[in-house]
Every structure is written in C-alpha cells, then in structure tokens.
Amino acid sequence: MSDFSGLSSYFPDLPDAPDWLDLKVALLHCGVNVDEAVYNNFEGCCRLSRNPYSCNAMILGGEVSCSLARVTGGEKTPFRLTVDDGKPVITCNGRPIVRIAFHANTSFYDQQTSGGIPFGSLAVIQGWDMLAFSCLWRCEITQSGDACGFCHTGIFSVPDHSLSEMAEVVRYAVNNNPGVGILQLTAGSTFRPEAEIDRYVRIMETLGSELEMSLPPTIIYLTPPSDLKQLDRLFDAGVSQIACDMDIWDERLFNRICPGKARVNTRQRYLDALHYIADRYGPNRACCVFVGGIEPADSLLEGATRLARCGIVPLPSPLMPFGITPKTLPEIQPFNFGYYRKVRRETARLYRQYNLVVPGTRGSDVCLSRDIWLRRETECLIN
Numbered sequence: 001m002s003d004f005s006g007l008s009s010y011f012p013d014l015p016d017a018p019d020w021l022d023l024k025v026a027l028l029h030c031g032v033n034v035d036e037a038v039y040n041n042f043e044g045c046c047r048l049s050r051n052p053y054s055c056n057a058m059i060l061g062g063e064v065s066c067s068l069a070r071v072t073g074g075e076k077t078p079f080r081l082t083v084d085d086g087k088p089v090i091t092c093n094g095r096p097i098v099r100i101a102f103h104a105n106t107s108f109y110d111q112q113t114s115g116g117i118p119f120g121s122l123a124v125i126q127g128w129d130m131l132a133f134s135c136l137w138r139c140e141i142t143q144s145g146d147a148c149g150f151c152h153t154g155i156f157s158v159p160d161h162s163l164s165e166m167a168e169v170v171r172y173a174v175n176n177n178p179g180v181g182i183l184q185l186t187a188g189s190t191f192r193p194e195a196e197i198d199r200y201v202r203i204m205e206t207l208g209s210e211l212e213m214s215l216p217p218t219i220i221y222l223t224p225p226s227d228l229k230q231l232d233r234l235f236d237a238g239v240s241q242i243a244c245d246m247d248i249w250d251e252r253l254f255n256r257i258c259p260g261k262a263r264v265n266t267r268q269r270y271l272d273a274l275h276y277i278a279d280r281y282g283p284n285r286a287c288c289v290f291v292g293g294i295e296p297a298d299s300l301l302e303g304a305t306r307l308a309r310c311g312i313v314p315l316p317s318p319l320m321p322f323g324i325t326p327k328t329l330p331e332i333q334p335f336n337f338g339y340y341r342k343v344r345r346e347t348a349r350l351y352r353q354y355n356l357v358v359p360g361t362r363g364s365d366v367c368l369s370r371d372i373w374l375r376r377e378t379e380c381l382i383n
C-alpha cells in the first residue's frame with residue numbers, strides 16, 4: 001500500500017511523481033508521532049523499542065532506511081505511525097500514505113559488556129548493518145557554549161568504558177545478527193584534535209589486537225588537527241576513511257551557525273585536512289558532511305563541487321530541526337522537496353563525474369548520501 005498523494009494536503013510543492021527519498025527527507029524534517037499500538041504490536045518482534053536512544057528506524061519501500069525521529073512534547077508534525085489491519089502505516093494529516101517495515105530483530109541491544117554497560121549505551125545499529133559509536137566523548141564546543149545551531153547530540157556522551165569493552169561490542173556485532181558492513185566512530189568536536197587522534201589510534205590498535213577477525217571498513221569523524229601529518233597515524237592504524245564535517249559551505253553562515261567550529265578549529269583547517277588526505281591518499285578517502293536545509297542549495301552544491309573535483313566525497317545529510325536554536329531558525333531554508341531534489345540530482349552527477357564512492361552498504365537512517373549514491377544513475381535524471 002502506498003499513496004503518496006496524501007502528502008499533498010500538507011506539502012504544496014509535492015513533485016509530480018514523489019518517491020521514497022522525498023518521503024525520507026519529509027519524515028526526517030517533520031518527525032513522526034508514534035501510536036502506542038505500534039509498540040504494543042511490534043516491540044520485541046523487530047528492531048523497535050520505546051527507548052528513544054535505541055536508534056529506531058523504518059524501512060520505506062523495502063529499500064530506504066529512515067530514522068523514526070519521534071516527536072515528543074509540543075512539536076507538531078503531520079506524520080503519524082499507526083497500526084492499520086495489523087500492519088504499521090504512516091499517515092499524513094490523517095490520510096494513510098504508506099505501509100512501512102521495521103528492521104529485523106536483533107539480540108545486540110540485549111547484551112552488556114563485561115563491565116555491565118548495555119551495548120546500546122555505547123553504540124547503535126544504523127540502517128541494515130552499520131555499527132555506529134556515536135558520542136564517544138562529550139563535545140567540547142557544546143560545553144564552551146558555542147554549539148552548532150542545529151545540534152541535537154552535543155550534550156550526549158557514552159558511559160566511561162574500556163577499549164576492551166569496545167572490542168566486545170564490535171566482536172559481538174560482527175559475529176552475530178546483524179553482521180556489520182561498516183564501522184563508524186564519532187565523537188564530539190574537541191579543542192585538542194591531537195589528543196583526539198591519540199584516542200582514535202588507541203581504539204584502532206585495541207580493536208586490531210583484541211579481535212580475532214579483520215575489521216569491517218571503518219570511517220571516523222574527526223576534528224581536523226593543525227599538524228596535518230597526525231592524520232597519517234590514523235591511516236597507518238587501519239582507518240578506511242576520515243570525515244571532517246564542514247556542515248555549511250557558506251562562510252558567513254558557517255561563522256554564524258557553527259561559531260565554535262569557526263572560532264577554534266576554523267573553516268580553513270577543515271579544508272586543509274580534507275585536501276591533505278585527498279592529495280596524499282587519493283580519492284574517496286576524505287569525506288565531508290553538509291547539512292541540507294540550512295544554506296541555499298546552490299551554496300551547498302558549490303562546496304560539494306569544489307570538494308568532489310579533488311576526490312573528496314560530499315555527504316549531504318538532511319537537517320533534523322529538533323535541536324535548532326532561535327538564532328539559527330531565521331537562517332534555515334523553508335522545507336521543500338525541490339531543494340532536496342536539486343541536491344540529490346547534482347550530488348548524483350558529482351558522484352558519477354568524479355567516480356566518488358560513498359562509504360557504507362545499504363544506507364543509513366539519517367543521511368541521504370549513500371541512498372543517492374546507490375541510485376546515482378537515476379538520481380541524476382530527477383526533476
């Protein structure tokens with residue numbers, strides 16, 4: 001069951017032939033109210049939990065993973081996830097649009113480390129097979145009071161844990177359901193990037209020595225160091241790709257919306273690190289997230305194009321405006337499908353033109369980049 005026309009009562013710019021990625025960006029932007037009946041029917045049978053930190057996700061059209069960005073409190077959304085005839089169904093303004101599915105159940109979240117930390121407090125399963133350590137240490141930019149204006153994760157960090165416990169989590173995830181196709185290591189930004197690199201190198205060394213298996217491809221998200229040669233240590237330790245996220249290409253908006261990054265780490269240092277990696281290690285080793293929905297599409301695409309020409313992979317990721325600050329709100333773009341269709345089309349063209357490869361397998365819950373890459377032949381033709 002899918003009837004996208006139900007979206008038109010809320011979204012006047014609905015394209016003539018809406019598709020699953022249109023629905024994904026709308027769901028990520030607006031969030032979803034989830035009926036209690038959904039949990040009553042499906043929790044425990046599939047990867048779905050009332051725990052908001054367990055990274056719930058939906059599968060749209062059998063092929064696109066999308067975060068179940070649940071709306072709480074007073075925020076408004078036209079979307080509701082409900083149960084209809086025993087099946088989970090998304091409605092928009094009360095009209096059923098699509099039947100969705102959930103990811104297969106996993107025993108991952110039932111596990112604890114030897115120190116008693118629930119696996120889900122350290123890492124989550126994204127999409128079908130991405131193991132993501134999301135907040136390895138607290139973001140110092142948030143702590144300094146200069147958080148990025150769209151951030152909804154900077155206040156989090158994972159419980160204190162040993163590197164051996166990280167290895168236990170990775171070992172279990174790789175050996176059991178779900179088999180892991182990619183490992184992602186993310187933490188908050190830091191004012192001491194060299195110390196951050198030390199920590200990542202120790203993590204990689206521990207995983208390498210304690211696991212009796214080869215690691216899946218590993219991408220780390222990093223604060224760029226001033227001494228660029230430090231980046232070599234990460235590749236020497238076995239990292240596959242490094243992402244240094246500029247988030248916003250437009251310099252004025254970057255300074256205004258990411259004041260901590262702009263003041264301490266500086267836009268230039270992000271560029272220097274990305275180019276250093278591309279020059280030294282070749283294409284597809286450096287990546288850069290741009291947050292869709294903040295700056296004009298042409299500006300985002302100018303940045304994506306400049307980087308893509310040098311073999312750096314731009315990763316457009318839709319804004320999920322739940323943590324947005326009042327100062328940032330007037331600066332963001334009004335949500336519209338045309339914006340994202342332009343970003344999708346032009347990014348797909350860049351991926352094809354420069355033979356870029358987005359890390360991952362079947363896509364993640366919150367990012368668009370791998371979805372675009374997988375469909376790059378058709379995405380570059382959309383209107």
Ligand code: SF4
Nearest residue numbers: 139147148151154189
């Ligand atoms: S760097 Fe910015 S977006 Fe990332 S966690 Fe810190 S404040 Fe949030």
